[in-house]
Amino acid sequence: MTCPSARRAGGPPGILGGLLAALLAVLALTAGPAVGAANAQDNGLIKVYVVKSAADNNGVADTLPEIAQRTLGNAARSSEIFDLNKGRTQSDGASLTTQNQPLNPGWILRLPADASGPFVQFGRDNGTQSAGVDEGVQIPVVLAVIGGVLLLALTLLILLRRQAGRAARRIGRSVSAVGARLAAPGRRRRARKVRQQLARQWQGDTAGPGAVRAALAEATRALSPAIAGPVAADLTADAVRVLPAPDVPPPPPWQADGERGWSRPRWTNYAANPSDVDFRPVRIGGSVDRQTFVDLSYCDSVVAFGGDPTTADEVLGALLNQITTYHPDLRVAVLGALPGMPERVGQFRHSSELATVIGPQRPVFDTPVRAAAQRHRLTGVVAVPASAPQTESAEVARLCGTRGSTWLALIVGDVPGAHWRCQVHRDGTMDLPWLDRTLVATA
Numbered sequence: 218m219t220c221p222s223a224r225r226a227g228g229p230p231g232i233l234g235g236l237l238a239a240l241l242a243v244l245a246l247t248a249g250p251a252v253g254a255a256n257a258q259d260n261g262l263i264k265v266y267v268v269k270s271a272a273d274n275n276g277v278a279d280t281l282p283e284i285a286q287r288t289l290g291n292a293a294r295s296s297e298i299f300d301l302n303k304g305r306t307q308s309d310g311a312s313l314t315t316q317n318q319p320l321n322p323g324w325i326l327r328l329p330a331d332a333s334g335p336f337v338q339f340g341r342d343n344g345t346q347s348a349g350v351d352e353g354v355q356i357p358v359v360l361a362v363i364g365g366v367l368l369l370a371l372t373l374l375i376l377l378r379r380q381a382g383r384a385a386r387r388i389g390r391s392v393s394a395v396g397a398r399l400a401a402p403g404r405r406r407r408a409r410k411v412r413q414q415l416a417r418q419w420q421g422d423t424a425g426p427g428a429v430r431a432a433l434a435e436a437t438r439a440l441s442p443a444i445a446g447p448v449a450a451d452l453t454a455d456a457v458r459v460l461p462a463p464d465v466p467p468p469p470p471w472q473a474d475g476e477r478g479w480s481r482p483r484w485t486n487y488a489a490n491p492s493d494v495d496f497r498p499v500r501i502g503g504s505v506d507r508q509t510f511v512d513l514s515y516c517d518s519v520v521a522f523g524g525d526p527t528t529a530d531e532v533l534g535a536l537l538n539q540i541t542t543y544h545p546d547l548r549v550a551v552l553g554a555l556p557g558m559p560e561r562v563g564q565f566r567h568s569s570e571l572a573t574v575i576g577p578q579r580p581v582f583d584t585p586v587r588a589a590a591q592r593h594r595l596t597g598v599v600a601v602p603a604s605a606p607q608t609e610s611a612e613v614a615r616l617c618g619t620r621g622s623t624w625l626a627l628i629v630g631d632v633p634g635a636h637w638r639c640q641v642h643r644d645g646t647m648d649l650p651w652l653d654r655t656l657v658a659t660a
Contacts, residue, residue, distance in 0.1 A: 264288075264332045265340040266298075270322035279320050288332040301327040408645040412660035416535070419500060419508065419659075425452055426498055426543045428483055429510045432457045434493045436479055437592075439468045446592065447479070448515040449652055450498065452508045457483045460652070494546075497595055499539045501532075501639075502647060502656040509656055513540075514592045518618045519626045521635035526603030528658070529629040529641040530555065533600050535659045536627060537562060540598055548597035550574070552613060555602050568612040571599060575616055575624050596623040603629040 266288060271278045281295035289297075295316065302313045307324045320326075325340060419425070429450045436459045437446030447459035460478035471479040497513040522529040534557050541549055541559050550563040552571065565571045575597070599617065601610050610632050617626035628635070640648040647658040 262339045262341055264328040264330065264337050266326045266328055266332075266336060267338060268320045268322050268324040268326065273322075279322075281316055281320070284326065284336075287336045288328055288334055294329070297329050298326060301329070408643075408657075409660075412645045412657060415503070415505070415657065416660045418505070423543065425508060426500065426510065426539075428452060428457060429498045430493050430496045431484075431490075432459055432481070433496045433498060433512055434490060436462070436471065437496075439471070440465070448512050450510045450512075451478075451503075452483065452510065453506060455483055456480055495592065495594060497544055497547075499536055499543065500659050501536070501649070502658045504657060509652075509654075512592070513598070513625055514595050516625055517636045518593075518622060518624070519614045519628065519632065519635040520637045520639070521632050522627070522629045522639050522641050523631055524639075524641035524647075525643040526629055528643055528645060530602045531660060532639075532641055532647065532658045533602060533627055533629060534558065537598070537600055539659070547595060548574075550597065550599045552599060552601045552609060553605050555600060565599075568609050568616065571613060572616055575622060594623050595625055598625045598627065601626060601628040601630075605629075 266284055268279045268284075277283075281298055282292035285295040285298055286292040299313065299316045304312055304314070305327075306312050307321065309321055309323070311321060311324075313320075313324075313326075328337060429452055432450055433447060440446055444465065447462055449460055451458040451460070458474065458478045458480040460476070462473070462477060462479040467473050467479045470481045472481065474480045495514060498510040499513055500508050501511050503509045522532060534555055537549055537551070537555070537558060540547055541561055548563070549561065550565055550571065551558060552565050552568065554564065555562075565574075599613060601613050605613075607630065610628050610630055613626050614628060614632045614635065616622065617624045638650065640650075641658060642648075645658055645660070646655050648655045
């Protein structure tokens with residue numbers, strides 16, 4: 218049974234432990250020089266390693282990382298061994314000066330106290346030891362008592378300060394977390410408002426996608442068939458920029474812009490080419506002054522949208538609406554349900570139903586090397602929202618990624634085989650690694 222006075226004197230466990238440590242230190246200081254000399258005698262042994270010759274070491278010369286691996290279990294701790302032995306004269310008169318220096322056989326290297334294993338030996342430090350002091354001398358004892366009292370006071374001050382600091386940091390983290398939770402809905406509303414404003418600005422704009430399609434086709438036709446063409450484009454009020462452009466001089470009227478892109482003025486009266494239908498640009502986001510498009514025919518059959526699943530579903534819905542508007546010849550489908558879809562978007566309950574629509578393909582030949590992205594003909598696009606099971610997402614990715622498929626899968630979540638990946642955030646922004654940029658996603 219604990220008495221009340223003991224409970225009152227206890228305080229926080231950390232403070233009690235600190236006070237006990239300080240008291241023990243005072244006792245050690247006041248015990249007199251004889252005790253210190255005895256402890257020094259007991260602790261005179263140190264752990265060492267004797268450097269082996271290559272003949273005694275399976276033909277391999279000893280190095281500091283190998284010694285650290287054998288005695289400390291971690292080659293990265295070789296710097297600790299170096300610090301303990303740097304500049305110490307060895308039996309042959311040489312000394313260790315650099316970490317990569319060859320080690321002479323027979324050198325005795327000091328090891329950290331936690332070294333262990335069959336290669337660790339014990340030696341005695343041949344440095345100067347502290348001499349004993351007569352117990353009858355009282356002045357050092359008095360000084361030790363004064364030092365112990367000061368140490369106790371300092372320890373108490375440090376512990377109280379640490380306790381106060383920890384409490385302040387805990388309160389600060391709690392306040393920050395609460396503030397972030399309270400502010401998150403407001404940030405999401407503001408971000409959604411920005412995306413909706415952009416969507417209204419871009420709604421019904423068929424000239425923009427048409428101008429981008431013509432620019433992508435024009436830049437690709439200007440290149441050799443052996444050179445991959447641009448996969449994306451930026452569109453402003455007066456210019457169009459395709460990227461990434463190959464490292465070749467651009468033909469007129471294109472100009473290299475120094476950022477792996479080609480730029481030229483935006484034309485309003487461009488002439489459509491029958492082969493332009495092979496290019497499938499869709500707007501994936503941007504800002505008030507700039508729209509960014511990606512050519513779906515270059516997307517290697519699978520695009521994965523990671524990050525926040527709710528926002529990723531919104532991006533998926535916006536892309537399908539664009540595809541039905543700008544590419545009416547493509548068949549568009551959803552595996553499961555996605556709100557707000559046009560009537561012409563088909564719905565499939567299971568990937569097996571989709572397999573019958575995609576049709577037969579050539580067999581898959583799995584190889585460790587995958588060719589760079591190439592433009593291929595598209596006949597359909599299928600969207601897989603976040604609510605679909607992971608097994609279904611993987612099966613759709615396999616179906617669309619099978620050689621000979623002309624379907625593109627847009628999948629929310631992480632799926633194997635997706636070489637094109639986007640990271641969607643709750644604030645409506647989206648990271649595009651292959652373009653090395655972050656933009657406001659389309660809505």
